[in-house]
Amino acid sequence: MVKVGIIGGSIGGLTAACLLRDRGIAEVEVFERSHSELEQRGAGIGFLEPASRYLKAFAKIDLDDISVKTQKIRYLDRQNDITFEKGHTYRFSSWTTVYKLLLRSFDSNSYKLGQELVDWENGSKAVTAKFKNGESATFDLMICADGVGSDSRKKLLPNVLSNYSGYVAWRGIVSESDLDQKLRERLSEAITYYVFANSHILVYPIPSLDGSVKKGERLINFVWYRNYAEGSELSDLLTGEDGKYRSISVPPGLLKEHHVLEAKAVAKARMPRDIANLVDATQNPFIQVVYDVSVDKMVFQRICLLGDAAFVARPHAAAGSAKAAEDGWQLANLLEKQKDIDKSLKMWESMQLRLGKDLIKRTRLIGDRSQVYNNWNPEEKRFLFGLHKAGE
Ligand SMILES: Cc1cc2nc3c(=O)[nH]c(=O)nc-3n(C[C@H](O)[C@H](O)[C@H](O)COP(=O)(O)OP(=O)(O)OC[C@H]3O[C@@H](n4cnc5c(N)ncnc54)[C@H](O)[C@@H]3O)c2cc1C
Numbered sequence: 352m353v354k355v356g357i358i359g360g361s362i363g364g365l366t367a368a369c370l371l372r373d374r375g376i377a378e379v380e381v382f383e384r385s386h387s388e389l390e391q392r393g394a395g396i397g398f399l400e401p402a403s404r405y406l407k408a409f410a411k412i413d414l415d416d417i418s419v420k421t422q423k424i425r426y427l428d429r430q431n432d433i434t435f436e437k438g439h440t441y442r443f444s445s446w447t448t449v450y451k452l453l454l455r456s457f458d459s460n461s462y463k464l465g466q467e468l469v470d471w472e473n474g475s476k477a478v479t480a481k482f483k484n485g486e487s488a489t490f491d492l493m494i495c496a497d498g499v500g501s502d503s504r505k506k507l508l509p510n511v512l513s514n515y516s517g518y519v520a521w522r523g524i525v526s527e528s529d530l531d532q533k534l535r536e537r538l539s540e541a542i543t544y545y546v547f548a549n550s551h552i553l554v555y556p557i558p559s560l561d562g563s564v565k566k567g568e569r570l571i572n573f574v575w576y577r578n579y580a581e582g583s584e585l586s587d588l589l590t591g592e593d594g595k596y597r598s599i600s601v602p603p604g605l606l607k608e609h610h611v612l613e614a615k616a617v618a619k620a621r622m623p624r625d626i627a628n629l630v631d632a633t634q635n636p637f638i639q640v641v642y643d644v645s646v647d648k649m650v651f652q653r654i655c656l657l658g659d660a661a662f663v664a665r666p667h668a669a670a671g672s673a674k675a676a677e678d679g680w681q682l683a684n685l686l687e688k689q690k691d692i693d694k695s696l697k698m699w700e701s702m703q704l705r706l707g708k709d710l711i712k713r714t715r716l717i718g719d720r721s722q723v724y725n726n727w728n729p730e731e732k733r734f735l736f737g738l739h740k741a742g743e
Pocket residue numbers: 358359360361362363364382383384385389393395396397398399402466467468469496497498499501502520574639640641657658659660666669670671672673674675
């Protein structure tokens with residue numbers, strides 16, 4: 352049987368691993384750099400169909416048990432009045448809920464923690480991965496699903512840069528039980544937007560940290576896009592209370608106090624009451640820097656790049672984990688059908704390059720409409736979440 356090694360044991364790597372194993376396509380091992388199971392990151396995720404497909408079809412999980420559905424898209428104005436509302440269903444889950452379920456579905460003996468890929472020898476028929484602890488392993492195919500900061504991408508495509516979008520996402524979660532009943536109900540029945548000068552914030556309900564989707568036990572999550580000039584303004588934000596600079600995200604509890612106070616003051620001064628109250632109630636907000644990364648190649652003999660290791664799209668389509676999962680689904684489909692690794696990889700690369708480039712183009716436009724041009728229009732379909740197209 353074909354032997355596949357997957358580098359990176361997050362949503363992209365685990366989805367591909369489960370699929371290749373369950374469909375009898377390959378023997379799979381996952382190598383994750385972290386020494387312990389991954390922790391809560393990213394809080395809520397828009398849970399698009401490709402991201403949930405494996406859990407529904409193979410793990411036989413009822414999606415209503417692991418995600419929260421909203422039935423409306425709602426926009427507020429500064430006075431807290433509803434200015435636009437339409438019926439539209441979205442599902443939301445959390446990064447942790449999805450990660451834990453995928454991990455439970457995979458074989459724990461083949462999920463290897465504390466294994467950081469540092470080098471490889473690639474050939475036309477096999478690849479040997481070399482890890483920081485001195486171990487090595489040989490596969491027919493190595494899938495690099497090592498995320499936004501992918502060292503594999505940097506090594507394979509040294510000229511590809513991570514382009515800073517000009518803004519970061521401030522994120523936070525508040526327990527439904529910490530909000531008064533009226534506010535809780537208003538913020539959990541819809542996805543709620545407030546769009547203002549060179550900024551926008553969206554609010555939606557997600558499962559609790561232990562995965563509960565019971566009303567009253569869930570969390571309300573926000574994502575607030577804010578512009579920061581590259582240079583000292585951004586670097587001050589990205590240097591945490593511990594003095595450490597992080598280029599991708601600053602985790603909960605580490606943002607400097609003056610930034611947290613400033614964000615809460617801006618929310619109070621400029622946002623509708625409901626959303627300002629939510630931001631104010633957030634204990635430990637955190638940030639993720641928004642980047643665009645686009646590649647022209649995903650396959651390098653017997654190595655391929657999957658998920659954020661290939662394309663990183665701005666989060667406005669809520670499609671990052673769906674794209675990572677879709678890369679895995681398409682690869683599994685082709686390997687199963689073609690029964691030839693090189694032919695499958697060639698076909699896969701051309702399909703997934705198109706998907707990645709389209710998503711980058713679409714999400715860049717949405718971001719620019721909000722953060723630069725101030726001409727966001729809730730009635731336009733282009734602002735809907737979706738992987739393949741807006742709304743799909
Ligand atoms: C603000 C924001 C909001 C978002 N909202 C959504 C949303 O609503 N819906 C959605 O679907 N997506 C969303 N995303 C995107 C989503 O989080 C990512 O697209 C998704 O997590 C990518 O998954 P991945 O498996 O490719 O990479 P990652 O989740 O980044 O995982 C990479 C893994 O590789 C490991 N690794 C790295 N280097 C090595 C190495 N050398 N050796 C071994 N292991 C290594 C890392 O430890 C990590 O576990 C959002 C992103 C941001 C920034």
